[in-house]
Amino acid sequence: MSILQSQYKTTALACHRTEDGVDIWFAGQDSQIAELCISAMNEARDHVEAFFDYRQNHHDRTRPQPSKKASARHHKNSVNGQNQTISQRFSEGGPGDNPFSTGFPPEDFLIKLFIFMYPDLSAMSEAFGRELPDEHCCFVPTKGLESLIAFVTPRSNLHSLRVILAHEYCHIVVGCLTGNRETGQTSQSIPTWLDEGVALFVDRKFREDLPEIERKRLELIRQGADGWWPDLEDMYTYFNRLDGDVEFGRRGMLAYAYSYFCVKELIRRFDEQTFVQFTISLASCNDIPSLFLQTFGLSVGQFNSEMKSSLRRNKHRCDFTQRDRHDGE
DSSP states (O other): OOHHHHHHOOTTOEEEEOTTSOEEEESSSOHHHHHHHHHHHHHHHHHHHHHHOHHHHHSSSOOOOOOSSGGGOEEEOTTTSOEEEHHHHHTSSSTTOOEEEOOOSSSOOEEEEEEEEESSHHHHHHHHTSOOSOTTOEEOOEETTEEEEEEEOOSSOTTHHHHHHHHHHHHHHHHHHHTOOBSSSSBBSSOHHHHHHHHHHHHGGGOTTHHHHHHHHHHHHHHOBTTBOOOGGGOOBOGGGTTTTSTTOHHHHHHHHHHHHHHHHHHHHHHHHHHHHHHHHGGGOSOHHHHHHHHHSSOHHHHHHHHHHHHHHOSSOOGGGSOOTTTTO
């Protein structure tokens, strides 16, 4: 059993192998849950990887469409040089040992992904060693080339599985592309607003009521957090730690909302290709503010001021909530 599995597994979880040979950890004996999870994972992964493969999206090749059967999606595996399905790559090795390749240049990242679906908030709180605020908490702990997507099994709306998996897998991909790493117990090496903002931007494909969600995010921003405003230059702290002992408090939720609109606006102004190239360039960059200025033609501070002004000025409507050419992708 891996370090991550040992750290976050509880007695409530059991390993279930799907028909495709994928191990999903959850409580109970309903194998349909595991099948739904891996189907959602394949669809989410198709979408996330299509977004970040900017060369394929924007140059001479046709953008890939999700396969009709998610478990049959093919992608080249750098280890054996053969085309394999996602499920085949997941199931290499023994139970609970699921390496797969993200398939991104300059070389494929061979990582191990584990999915833990806790039966309730109490079980997840036990695994993480602290009282979590609600069942909507999702985490993606990473140790070296191992990643764990952890969340409470949705009770009523299994459609949300795709939102969860797309969001958390996006964090894994961003980490692979940028070399993102923890720089302390509550911070990381790339801007948190970019990491969380792009994950929210990518997962919106699977959200059932995006206009209403965006309206609520705008309302949260305009209500504020006791005069506090997230400044992009300083946003390297995990958002669930912005409110001190209150996990995912008002500052944290405001930071999520603001980050989403910042990433959406950058993509609206400069297109996905430019944004993705900026993200990838973070891997070899020691001066993020200079890279931002070079890529987008304005400083992080200038962009932060423009966003703050726009979001506060438009009190009754905001162009950020309108559908644009990226929304249907």
